[in-house]
Amino acid sequence: MISPLLSLTTRFLIGALPRWQASQPEHRQRIYFANHTSHLDTLAIWSSLPAELRKTTRPVAARDYWDKAGVRRHIATQGLNVVFISRDKQSGDPLSPLYEALENGDSLIIFPEGTRHFLPLPAPFKSGLYYLAQKFKTVELIPVYLDNTRRCLPKGSLIPVPLACTVTYGAPLEAIEHEEKTAFLQRAREAVIALAPHEITTD
Amino acid sequence: MDSFISTVITQAPIKFWWILAGLILLLVLASSIGQYLARKNNNDVIRNLNDRIRAWWIMVAVLVACFMIGKVATLVLYAFLSFFALREFITLTPTRKGDHWALCICFYIAIPLQYWLIGADWYGLFVMCLPVYGFLLLPAVTALSGDTDAFISRVAKIQWGLMLTVYCLSYAPALMLLPIPGYEGQNLLLLMYLLLVVQLSDIFQYIVGKLFGKTKIAPNVSPSKTIEGLIGGGFLAIVAGTALWWITPFTPLQAAFLSFIIVACGFLGGLSLSAIKRSIGTKDWGYMISGHGGVLDRLDSVVFAAPVFFHLTRFIFVP
Numbered sequence: 001m002i003s004p005l006l007s008l009t010t011r012f013l014i015g016a017l018p019r020w021q022a023s024q025p026e027h028r029q030r031i032y033f034a035n036h037t038s039h040l041d042t043l044a045i046w047s048s049l050p051a052e053l054r055k056t057t058r059p060v061a062a063r064d065y066w067d068k069a070g071v072r073r074h075i076a077t078q079g080l081n082v083v084f085i086s087r088d089k090q091s092g093d094p095l096s097p098l099y100e101a102l103e104n105g106d107s108l109i110i111f112p113e114g115t116r117h118f119l120p121l122p123a124p125f126k127s128g129l130y131y132l133a134q135k136f137k138t139v140e141l142i143p144v145y146l147d148n149t150r151r152c153l154p155k156g157s158l159i160p161v162p163l164a165c166t167v168t169y170g171a172p173l174e175a176i177e178h179e180e181k182t183a184f185l186q187r188a189r190e191a192v193i194a195l196a197p198h199e200i201t202t203d
Numbered sequence: 204m205d206s207f208i209s210t211v212i213t214q215a216p217i218k219f220w221w222i223l224a225g226l227i228l229l230l231v232l233a234s235s236i237g238q239y240l241a242r243k244n245n246n247d248v249i250r251n252l253n254d255r256i257r258a259w260w261i262m263v264a265v266l267v268a269c270f271m272i273g274k275v276a277t278l279v280l281y282a283f284l285s286f287f288a289l290r291e292f293i294t295l296t297p298t299r300k301g302d303h304w305a306l307c308i309c310f311y312i313a314i315p316l317q318y319w320l321i322g323a324d325w326y327g328l329f330v331m332c333l334p335v336y337g338f339l340l341l342p343a344v345t346a347l348s349g350d351t352d353a354f355i356s357r358v359a360k361i362q363w364g365l366m367l368t369v370y371c372l373s374y375a376p377a378l379m380l381l382p383i384p385g386y387e388g389q390n391l392l393l394l395m396y397l398l399l400v401v402q403l404s405d406i407f408q409y410i411v412g413k414l415f416g417k418t419k420i421a422p423n424v425s426p427s428k429t430i431e432g433l434i435g436g437g438f439l440a441i442v443a444g445t446a447l448w449w450i451t452p453f454t455p456l457q458a459a460f461l462s463f464i465i466v467a468c469g470f471l472g473g474l475s476l477s478a479i480k481r482s483i484g485t486k487d488w489g490y491m492i493s494g495h496g497g498v499l500d501r502l503d504s505v506v507f508a509a510p511v512f513f514h515l516t517r518f519i520f521v522p
Contacts, residue, residue, distance in 0.1 A: 015290075017490065118300075154300040161306040162286070164294040164489060 002079040003054065010047035014040060014152050015164035018048035021195065022171035023142055025050050029107055030140040032057070032169075033129055035122035035192055036111035037150030039065070040160060044149050045109050046080055048167040058083050058101055059109040083108065087115075095128055102136050109144075112188065118155050122192055125185040133175075133184070141173040143188065145195035168195040216389055218450045219270070222399075226263055233259070248413075254494025262492070262501070266398070270391050274379055275322065277391065281376045282318040286310065287498045288368035291489040295480075296360045301350030305341045309365050313337055317373045326380055333370045338362055367476075367506045368499065374509035381513070383520045386452040396451050397465060397512050400444040401504045404466045405473070407443075408436030425477040428470075437466045452520055464515060465508045472507025 010016050018025070034045060042059040049057055061082040067073055076082045083101045086094055093099075101108060110132075112125035133141060148165040173191055176184075237253040269276040293306060313333060320329040342358045375397060379390045386393075412432025420428045444462025448455045476499065480486065489497025 015294075148294065151298065154303055157303050159307050159311070161293070161303060162290045162310050164290055 002075070004051070006043065006075065006079045007047040007051070007054070010040075010043045013160055013162045014044060014149065015166070016044045016048040017164065017166045019166055019168045021168050023140075023169050025053055027053070027056075028140055029102070029105060029136075029138070030057075030142050030172075031102075031107065031129070031132060031136075032109045032142045032144050033112050033125075033188065033192070034109070034144035034146050034167075036113050036116050037118055037120075037146065038116060038153040038155075040149045040153045040165075041111065041116075041146050042080065042082075042109065044146055044165055045144060045167055053107070056105070057107040057109060060085050060098060060111070062087050062115075064088070095131055098128075098132060099135065102132070102139060107139075108132075112185070116155065118150055120150070121196065122189055125189050127181060127185065129188055130181045130184050133173075137175060141188070143170040143173060143191035143195060144168065145170070145192050147197060170195045216392065218389070218392060219395075222392070222395060222447075222450060223267060226267075230256070230260055230263065251494050258492045258494050266395075270395065274391075277376050277379070277394070278318045278322050281373065282314055284498055284502065285314050285318075285369045285372050287489075287491060288372065288502055289314070289364055291491075291497045291499045292364040292368055293361075295483050295485055295488065296364065298357065298360070299350060299352065301348035301352075302345060302357055302361060304348065305345045305361055308341065308344060309361065309369070313365060314369055317369055318376070321373060321377050321380060324380060329373075329377060329380070333365065337365065341365070371506040371510050372502060374513045375505060378509075378513055378516070381517055381521055383452050383516075384522065386520075389450075392450045393452075393516070396444075396447060397509060398505065399447065400440055400462050400465045401469045401508050403443050404437060404440035404469050405504055406436075407439040408432040408470075411435035411439070421474065424474060424481055428474065428477075433470060437470070440466050457519070461512065461515065465512055468508040468511045469504030472504045475507070476503035 007016075032045060034041065042061060046054060046057065046059055059080050059082045061067075061076055061080070061084060063084040063086045065072075066076040066082060067084055076084075083097050083106075085097060098108060098110075110129065112129040113123045114126040114128075117123045129141070132139075145168045146165065147168070148163050151161070152163050152165060153160040170191055173188060176187075179187075233256045237249070237256045240249045241253055265280065269280045289309060293309075298306065317329070317333060320332060341361055345354070345358055345361075375394055378393045378397065381390060381393070383390070383393075409427070409432070412427060412429045412435075415431045415435065416427075416429030418430040419426065420430055420433065441459060441462040444465065445455055445459040448458035451458055451461075453461060476488075480488065487496030488499035491498055492501055495501050
């Protein structure tokens with residue numbers, strides 16, 4: 001019930017227009033990985049997917065932000081069906097909830113920078129994406145570039161300004177045998193950057 | 204619901220049904236020509252033409268539905284149009300973090316307030332609220348953010364965006380406010396008249412320009428605007444506007460004069476908004492209306508024509 005309302009509101013306010021530049025919306029198990037500049041990012045990607053795919057695509061969300069009492073947790077659990085991840089150092093593998101979701105056959109939306117960066121181009125990626133790719137070799141890795149969400153909801157503001165945001169989907173990242181972790185993460189980051197509008201990458 | 208629809212149908216003036224029949228006839232004609240051309244030679248221009256015609260069906264359907272439901276629906280529709288037009292304008296205009304609160308005021312306060320003032324029949328505040336209070340408040344709010352980089356141009360962008368997409372556009376439904384003696388209860392027809400003349404002028408200029416256009420008026424600003432298109436298309440629109448005098452409070456001669464004003468302002472509006480697009484480096488304002496581009500691509504002529512048409516009509520016909 002809350003899900004259609006969420007995606008409708010998101011599209012009304014920020015457009016969240018999908019551009020399937022080099023991949024198509026398909027029923028496949030995927031990990032969508034994107035640049036992260038605003039709290040709207042999760043909603044933007046999720047809303048830009050067709051309703052059918054939204055049912056099996058779960059955003060990965062930081063527990064310290066989204067698992068707070070009230071509306072936020074309700075949106076996260078009831079609306080977005082997120083996978084919570086803990087950012088503070090704890091015992092155990094922080095990625096285990098993600099493994100669990102992938103083993104269930106769900107697709108994931110993740111932000112490999114780990115936190116928001118108020119810049120047009122993403123910061124270096126954390127290792128999580130590499131370990132997921134190692135463990136689940138059949139899952140497609142789709143790079144996603146989010147444009148404009150950082151202008152909608154800059155760090156520190158609570159009310160989003162309506163601006164048309166686009167969500168660009170690139171080609172699945174190809175698997176390369178015996179690739180080093182740093183090389184893989186660098187290649188993944190470049191795949192996201194390659195989707196950014198020309199004027200941003202040449203700044 | 205049934206009784207609601209029947210009151211709506213009985214309350215609409217008979218002139219409205221004539222206009223509606225005429226519009227449907229025009230659209231059927233346009234669609235047939237489009238289909239015929241598509242079968243003969245389906246290139247990009249024809250495909251775009253058919254996209255445009257399909258979008259026209261939807262736009263006419265939405266407008267007519269709101270007209271029939273009445274004043275509040277029409278105001279809500281225009282508030283949404285302002286919202287989407289401003290969203291397109293600000294999306295393409297570089298703004299900074301320091302503009303955040305000013306933008307929030309534009310979207311969440313200025314738009315509802317402006318249309319509420321029309322709904323509340325408060326003419327005095329409707330004409331001055333944004334240009335006086337709004338345009339003084341916004342730079343002050345931006346200044347409070349402490350970011351002074353490119354302050355003048357940032358303030359100018361937000362103010363002009365607000366003026367075009369909210370203040371000027373709201374003059375179209377504000378035609379419902381005008382107390383014209385002997386024309387009570389028919390003001391929605393005046394709004395329809397404005398839209399018809401503006402859009403027919405755009406369409407005629409597009410067609411005449413495509414067929415006979417040679418001399419470009421401002422090649423740097425808009426490569427599709429030609430003198431032949433302007434004169435031929437403008438003339439046809441004025442003829443159509445004159446022929447529609449019977450849905451307005453005007454005499455045929457007055458209708459010809461006001462149509463001329465609408466056509467001229469519409470042309471200048473299209474030209475000015477094209478200049479903004481060029482300076483930003485884009486061809487269309489957005490993607491919401493298939494074949495046309497964004498909401499603002501369709502409304503660029505209306506935003507210039509509406510305030511002038513409103514004030515001239517008010518000056519001449521409201522005692």
